[in-house]
Amino acid sequence: MVKSTKVMNEHLQQRYRALGLKLTPQRLAILSYLEGNTRHPSADEVYRAVLGVFPTMSFATVYNILEALREKGFIAELSVDPVKKRFDADPAPHHHLVCLSCGKIEDVHQEIALPALRKHAGGFTVLRSQIAFYGHCPSCRAA
Amino acid sequence: MVKSTKVMNEHLQQRYRALGLKLTPQRLAILSYLEGNTRHPSADEVYRAVLGVFPTMSFATVYNILEALREKGFIAELSVDPVKKRFDADPAPHHHLVCLSCGKIEDVHQEIALPALRKHAGGFTVLRSQIAFYGHCPSCRAA
DNA sequence: GTACGTGCAAAGGTTTTGCATTACA
């Protein structure tokens, strides 16, 4: 499922190198797979998808790369699935719709203003917030 | 850390039995540990806490009981920690503050009105929603 | 007494680690 012909645009490559990350073929393959991907894949899904291009790719490398990408802000890590990590190819702040039946996750790019927290904040410094909307997707509702 | 002297109140016991759940000592111990607990413990934390009262308690039983309690609405399962499930002794809808440094989770009981989702809803039927506020707790900010 | 719950051990799934080898820059 990896579009091996797709070439990451020059700007992304520059941004990538500027952060001190080596541009290996494995990383290019994962970046290509993730670019514009709205499936919120797990590490295992990324692994299987990229195996078609790199039959020698290992889990360790996938985790290494995903962690490097996350640390540098290229992707985000989601805590929506209680069992495994899922990764969001879009690191910009947004919210999510989660299907309680099939686990499908959809992005919500609508801006939602949240009020300041009252006493409840317990002294926390809030940096960002994320809303998870739980429900049923159309196909699951039909079934 | 389990207050073995604490007795679950009569009303809770009735509600429990009314749902067809047998009131075993193990379940009483876990219910006692969870009652009023705002730590959002993982299964492992529950296990270790209850071991003091039941040295023979096994993981399987902890998971069985937590799943039974969740299914019956006594507790809620949180998807805040990407690696493991955490349980919320308070099943009523509320939001959470999550410390990005130490992982501490605090409840936010403030009511927050959310607008209806526009086109983004993708046909989802939204049942409930939950906001996670990420930041740093006072003790982590000090360090 | 019976259906349901418990406890043990083993298996399944996800993530991390150590280390030798490889390859980008």
Place this chain on the structure above:
DNA sequence: TGTAATGCAAAACCTTTGCACGTAC
């Protein structure tokens, strides 16, 4: 060439499962 990344295997975690035994009702 030097540093960082990769690949493999094994280990570490978290969670689930199967089944014999025990117990609340």
